Amino acid sequence: MDGNRHGKARGDEERAFLESYDPSAFERLSVAVDVVVLTAAEGELRALLVRRREHPDAGRWALPGGFMGPREGLDEAARRVLAGKAGLTGVFLEQLYTFGEPERDPRTRIVSVAYYALVAPERLAGLEEPGEVALARLTVPWPGEGGGPVGAELSPGAPLELAFDHADILGAAVRRVRGKLDYAPIGLELLPERFTLRELRLVHEAVLARPLNKDSFRRRLLASGLLAPTSEREAGTEHRPAELYTFARQAASKENP
Amino acid sequence: MDGNRHGKARGDEERAFLESYDPSAFERLSVAVDVVVLTAAEGELRALLVRRREHPDAGRWALPGGFMGPREGLDEAARRVLAGKAGLTGVFLEQLYTFGEPERDPRTRIVSVAYYALVAPERLAGLEEPGEVALARLTVPWPGEGGGPVGAELSPGAPLELAFDHADILGAAVRRVRGKLDYAPIGLELLPERFTLRELRLVHEAVLARPLNKDSFRRRLLASGLLAPTSEREAGTEHRPAELYTFARQAASKENP
């Protein structure tokens, strides 16, 4: 999806037009990029939040974000924010939705293009600074793919105050991930390199917020061809250790009659 | 999904900050809204295109679109475009994706928030003006939900030259509609008030670009509870007339043990 189709020759008339074009003739707005960094640990779905130091909404918790630069693309801006505010590179990142209600930011008109990223919890370790950066548990008030705002809390029963319309953005992220979970291998993005089927199932359960059938989960995932067994097993359990799996890049297809 | 949470009292300090805030301190961009108006007729998926009269890309075919006003929301802007450029109100409209590659428009930096609308073909009758406004047949080079740019043509084998990255936007619209078709009642949006099961199936087949099983389509749709039979039948056929159905607003649920 790139629009780079403009290397071809343009007519003289068009070139003259472009040179005399005055961009200030149109209304211009601020465009921001906000990123929902999601992870799953201990049966919970969590997101990275940053405490705002400046007005407006100073003191409230916000998604990591930033304004678009004039020369960068949207995905590029989202990756810049991710690297700058969370030190993350090479993670799953996808555009989510664009929020543009006139009153969503009291300063001026800001259109925000929201992204979401999926990260294994290990990659977020050490990132938390109490009172500044937090990995907050998401509280989803609707089942399935209902939709609507989603809250965040650091300890049970103590919801964080979210800035702007960021509860709506969190809601859109949860909805998207829940919907995508059973036809795209996004559960794998939330786990380390090697993992057991049990860990993968717990991630799915954390995202969907409902228990899954153990047996059919196993069969379905093994049949998908997305998992490659290593010959290793987990260690340090107080029961029979499970086999460790890896994400198999090449999805096994079954297009044969 | 609105961000209107700002009626609450703000502190004096914050109020003073807002009054002294200078919006021009940030880079500002142009934000546009483009709408893919989709319809299905004669087994084909079609989109409304407008011939550009001005540079850049004068003479090429583009999606109906316009720049965002400073006071309106995104959905609002999309509905304004839809009413102004196609005379359509009260149709299904949903945000699609936001395109923001730096080089997508040669004038200046324009971020475009794309929407798609679904309309019954009757509502687009009389809208076409040869050479100016066209309902073009979409040529989708990928099966299923593959993704990628999509072309448009008025007659077979004569593709239209599309402006900017609008082939990518068409591709995103087709992908979305195909993906949503079997879990959301969007096929109904492409049909008039009353329709036969055959017409509905032909719409689905046009969207998916593959034949569907007649029997299971019938059973699945009837079981969905989305269709309400009228006691009327179609007229003027050269065979047995089929019953006419209507969209049943209240989806019949089956949440009982």
Add this chain to the structure above:
DNA sequence: AAAATAGTGTCTATGAGACACTATAGT
């Protein structure tokens, strides 16, 4: 009567859930 599609009943293949059973680690 012929043609063409509407609509029904039934069989089969597939996939998920339920459940029983065996296997293997730590304690």
Add this chain to the structure above:
DNA sequence: ACTATAGTGTCTCATAGACACTATTTT
């Protein structure tokens, strides 16, 4: 030996496709 989970085999149920058959309209 006991406990807890891994992993396998089998049964059932729901759903989609295939297919045969009947029904009803126009020409």
